Amino acid sequence: MKYIPAIWLWAARDLIRHPFESILLASALASVIIVASVSLLLSQGISETAIRLLEHGPSVVVRRVVSGHWVPVPVEDAVRAAVSVPGVISARPRIWGVINGPEGPVTIMGTSLTDENMLKIHPVHGRSPVQGEAVIGPGVISVSSNGKMHTEFFLVNGRRELKVKVTGVLPAENSMAVHDIVLLDENDARYLLDLEEGFASDLAIRVFHEQESDAILPDLVDSFPWPVSLTTKNETLKIYSTSTSRQTGLVYLALVPSLLALALLVTAGFKGTRGKIYEAGLLKAMGWTTQDIVGFFMCRAALISFPACTFGMTVAYALVYMPGISWPGYLFFGWQSNAPGLYLNSEGAVMVLLQIASGVVVPYLFSNLWPAIENATADPHQLLQEEGRW
């Protein structure tokens, strides 16, 4: 067996001498790390995931505006106008709208078997829907307790209604973007949205240099013979991020009590170690050096803080990045039932966790270090006079 320095074992034994105090301290440290990490990771995870989801999205979305309202875009003229602008690679008409679904509003999107771009954005498990069929997002219909869901439902828009049969479900990994989507055959979507042949809801444009999409906006506006409203991918990201920040803002409120808790922990660490002044005196009288005593107190602090930190980081990571978590939907995005499961992108999470953990653990260790040094460098004779002699 590998040799473990006795001082570590002794520090562990000393913690067991005061089990409730040790458990309470470790729980408090872990809780602070969990609260602080979850709030920051959630915000970062949603933002990173939004970037991933929008990666295949259009560079610019063009909507026709008349008297401040959106109106359908004539497909042929719009596409011709858009592709005439230098830098535009392609322009794709999109058919979509928000109507009533079986359990609330849903976003329907018209697609066709040949619509490769659409299928790249919303990869369908199985095949694309044909007339009377629908491929739905994970949040459109609740799954019953026995794991089954209705496979037929009605879509209603005013007096128009359509019964569709579910033939597939969109990938859950993208549920943050597709939870309320219903993919329909193009003609079904036109029917429900009352959209005539040759018209589309808007135009999705791809440009050659995405970073320079802002530069061609004036040319795009000029190319259309009617007033248009343009939204770039960067703007969509900003809107998404602002909305997320607003919605998860509540989580940041939890940081305030976390900081207060951290201050209390630091005080507790300081007082706890300072309170062992008599023991430090005794140890010193028995030949423990200043270095031994400081080492002992730091081992003790490490044995509390490192496992608490590891536990806190693991729980925080699981709460945010466990595939299919739905609690943020209920808590922050206003979902009453059937909240979408989130599959957040964990890129950069480790760094955030390490920063938070060090932000909690380092002050705690320092709060132990200072009184440990004070104890260890004090006069042992005087320390032994402190109360607690037995």
Place this chain on the structure above:
Amino acid sequence: MVMDHIQIKEVSFKISGPGENEKTIIDHVSVDFEAGRMVLVTGATGAGKSTFLHILAGLIRPTEGEVRVDGKSVSRWTSFHRDMWRRKLGIIFQQPHLLTGLTVLENVCLPLIPRKITIREIRKKGFQALECMGLAHMAGDMVMSLSGGERQRIAAARAIISEPEMILADEPTAHQDSENVLRLVHILENYKRQNAIVILASHDPRLAESKRFDSCFRIENGSLERIE
């Protein structure tokens, strides 16, 4: 290196009382203690026996004079050197100073924890020390449950666990019956034979009557007088 002798040169210790008053506890004491000797220091309660031992242990610095070990001044050493010096000592305090919440064995093992030896070895030495004191059967007991005499014997076991070169014992026979007094004296004699310096401070007449000491001193009015 084994300690040869400890020399106390003109050592005084004063504490400031109320106002300008200063109380002299030890007054210009000079004495040599050689290795392989067992010494008894007697004196009335409050005469300064404990202070004298604490000065020898480097726990307090004398107000005047110095303590020299093999020609080196302990009382002028830095904190680190005094800590290292105490590693060579076994101290039995007047009060046992045991840590609650720990077992008897764990209390006894305390001095060896920072030494570079395995916990298994430490436990083994702890058992041996307890066996010497006739307390091995209590190794797993919590110290809270013990009598005053047993606590003092545990403190004695803790003092000898590191096989010290000098043992300083302050009233080690308090609360002990005669059998245990003799047992303790016998153990300390063994250390003496191994060339350790053994200094006991006690006003227990049983020790003085035991005639097992190489020399006896009395502290009175701050002075140390040889009485035997």
